[in-house]
Amino acid sequence: MRFSALRILQEGLTGNKGWTPHWRDPEPKSEYDIVIIGGGGHGLSTAYYLAKEHGYRNIAVLEKGYIGGGNVGRNTTIVRANYFLPGNSEFYSNSLKLWEGLEADLNYNVMHSQRGLINLFHSDGQRDAFVRRGNAMITQGDDAVLLDRKGVEKHLPYLDFDNTRFPIYGGLLHPRGGTARHDAVAWGYARGADQRGVDLLQNCEVTGIDIEGGVVKGVQTTRGAIRAKKVGIVVAGRSGQVAAMAGMRLPIESHVLQAFVTEGLKPCIDHVVSFGMGHFYISQSDKGGLVFGGDLDFYASYAARGNLPMKEHVMEAAMTLMPMIGKAKVLRSWGGIMDMTPDGSPIIDRTGVEGLYIDCGWCYGGFKAVPGSGFAFAHLLATDRPHDSATRFRLDRFRTGRGLMDEEGTGAQHNLH
């Protein structure tokens, strides 16, 4: 089934009776060429690109809950390519290019909106750091525009520019940055993978990984044992737990990240605004809700819900930056589990077990990475070689200390990245 304007018109005129489910609900087979553990954004895009780019058909994605129920459906939907360090920079640049062709590729409206992202700065020193980052982005082939205070005022007149603690000096505008509808990204990849023969197995929790003589043989699940020639672990906040099934101890801590949405309002914020000094960022959804968030809850946890102290902190930061937000009513808040690495950068690599691969450590920035990560992980699974855009995401950098990518410069403390 293809989506088109004509099809929508036809269905509208005939009572919308012709639509079919986006994907099948197959029974697990006893064996697959490749099994992907985790039906989030990264797992689904991996399966999609394995089928599309590498011609695999006998693949299953095993999801313990339902498609889109994890972090892919819990994030604040920001998509950007404004990284500084080699390794991250080329990867996110490649991912953004995939985003820009995604709707046509999937034949699915993921509502990718390149509305521009503005990172605010509040001192001369911070301006220097952003100039450097902007130059790195331009050298990488991405876009960046330095705005002075007047330039920011033109775009974001509703901010408090003269806050005593954080007066606004200017901002770095990334015009191609923006947002996308998170659920639609999961659904679009799921549909695309299913159309290419991938089995999406929901309510299928992996409870064990079968390894014989250092070689992966398959997985144990709540729907029975499944044999596989290759297995990819892509389970975001549960990476540590699932890797432990293969005897691995990952350099990851899991932390909660919360987000908030207000009641629907008339359009008032037409960019993504990031107030790094206050640990606050915001955009407005297409439904009108102001979607915003802040920092991690600083304790390690597997609870996908947050706590009051961080809520208070985020609301304070919001009021500091844009006092007008005090009039809006918060509708909902929620949390997701972040797999934080010690340098804040991800891992896409083989493991010590032959045939077992891992894609994890996306911290709180993995939504924008969904296309790039799936593309690179599919390449690794299919060819046993890292994709050019992801050669530095090696697992052993945490053991050897070589090639660490500490984008934030905060040192080896997971919760500070």
Ligand SMILES: Cc1cc2nc3c(=O)[nH]c(=O)nc-3n(C[C@H](O)[C@H](O)[C@H](O)COP(=O)(O)OP(=O)(O)OC[C@H]3O[C@@H](n4cnc5c(N)ncnc54)[C@H](O)[C@@H]3O)c2cc1C
């Ligand atoms: C509040 C919040 C805001 C965020 N904002 C942004 C943002 O603006 N921009 C951005 O780029 N990123 C953002 N992120 C981060 C982003 O959402 C994650 O990095 C990314 O979604 C993680 O990858 P995923 O989509 O594959 O994860 P998930 O959707 O969590 O997928 C992993 C899946 O694995 C499944 N699973 C786990 N264990 C098992 C098992 N044993 N067997 C089978 N299945 C299993 C889970 O059920 C889950 O569905 C945010 C996250 C949160 C929580």
